[in-house]
Amino acid sequence: MEVHRQPATPKGPDTWFTGDVWIDGITSGESPANARVSTVRFTPGARTAWHAHASGQTLYVTDGQGLTQARSGDIVAIRAGDVITTPAGEWHWHGAAPDHYMSHITITERAAAPGNPETDWGAHVTDAEYRGE
Numbered sequence: 001m002e003v004h005r006q007p008a009t010p011k012g013p014d015t016w017f018t019g020d021v022w023i024d025g026i027t028s029g030e031s032p033a034n035a036r037v038s039t040v041r042f043t044p045g046a047r048t049a050w051h052a053h054a055s056g057q058t059l060y061v062t063d064g065q066g067l068t069q070a071r072s073g074d075i076v077a078i079r080a081g082d083v084i085t086t087p088a089g090e091w092h093w094h095g096a097a098p099d100h101y102m103s104h105i106t107i108t109e110r111a112a113a114p115g116n117p118e119t120d121w122g123a124h125v126t127d128a129e130y131r132g133e
């Protein structure tokens with residue numbers, strides 16, 4: 001057993017997010033484990049860019065209120081306690097509501113093929129997309 005102290009929380013990169021997002025890693029899924037786990041905190045209005053996970057993703061909302069959307073689906077409100085599962089390869093985004101913070105834990109399985117990225121990142125979610133226009 002080991003106790004790990006968190007290093008300083010890094011900010012999520014502008015290439016992956018709109019707005020202020022902070023990410024604390026929990027585990028990077030060292031072999032033989034396969035799941036990468038993080039806590040992600042979104043300020044109001046902040047959200048991911050469009051992206052897809054090679055082996056899918058589970059989100060567990062731990063605080064606040066947020067929004068999520070799959071490509072060609074409706075925007076869905078999410079809140080603390082919700083579990084959101086996204087299948088492998090489905091393009092989607094997730095983030096805070098316009099007027100609330102939102103924190104979630106991400107559980108992301110590593111890509112099955114070695115060397116493949118576990119997440120493909122696409123365009124930022126525009127303000128119009130975020131508003132559902």
Ligand code: MN
Pocket residue numbers: 051053057086092094
């Ligand atoms: Mn995702």
